[in-house]
Amino acid sequence: MLDDDEPSPSPSEMRPYLTAYGGGLDRPESGGEPVSRLRPYLLTSGRAEPVDETLEIEAQVMTTDAGTLAALRLPFEHRDIVRLCVVSMSVAEVAARLRLHIGVARVLVADLADLGYLYVERPSLPNSQNPNLIERVIRGLEAIR
């Protein structure tokens, strides 16, 4: 990831690009420019690091009730993510399914989680050395026929 860290704003602050769309000012459903033409980080106001810069790409993401309710008020990518994650999936899957650059997906997911619209289940790191967990994965693989 990029090195030029910017200090993270306090979690309670609304992200600038979200306020720009705040108050339910929805963009027209059709006729807009395809988002893929934008430079990827335009979506994140140029930030390359998520609010929580440690967010793992395998972290599981799931929409909260608040996220479902807010969906209509959210701008494009945010709305797509909240709608997609009614089924839990990883940050990497969010990126792949919405054709977002993975760095962009990390930023957007972290912002939405910060707003309480997404629930994020993160890998618990000591787990990777946990014998019981490793045995569980071995048993799971052995069940594959």
Added chain:
Amino acid sequence: MDSKLSAKRPANGKRPPVPVKIVIAGGFGVGKTTTVSAISEIRPLTTEAAITSVAAEIDRTGQVPAKVSTTVALDFGCITIDDDLKLYLFGTPGQDRFGFMWRDLSHGALGAMVIVDARRIDDCYPAVDYFERMELPFVVAVNLFDGEMVHDLKDLRWALAINDDTPLITFDARERLSVRDALIELLKHALQRATA
């Protein structure tokens, strides 16, 4: 790990599975994507990742390596282990200048599988070096493209200069059960390290 990201409950009250991951590494064209495809329950997905790395060319005037940002494709698949556990397989592009991405991917991984094409084993050195340095459990898995070994494993182990306790195995990236067994081999090695 408690963080502000985990504060809210999901909509249906059911927590998503805990994710675990294995890194699939190796040089270009050794069969990383084939390996992931063979065993993933979803069609492997590709996403783009940016990496900042030190350029191969050094700025000779200043003798300072230039930083460059590159976009690389990252392939991945997943396997549901049980209701509460999901295994991800991330295939990484295989050159040492992608080290930054490896760091991200290796962090918290159960282990790594380094795939080798026995006809050009040099390609896997950066991965082997990296995982040894990171002390991440790994296996070296020779992909048997034609079902035949060019060298015997003892010679290969010597050529690779890997530790005696690092498993060196053969497998067929196109065969689901062969990939499964290679992953099990890796996890048994990781288990041994975790309980040692």
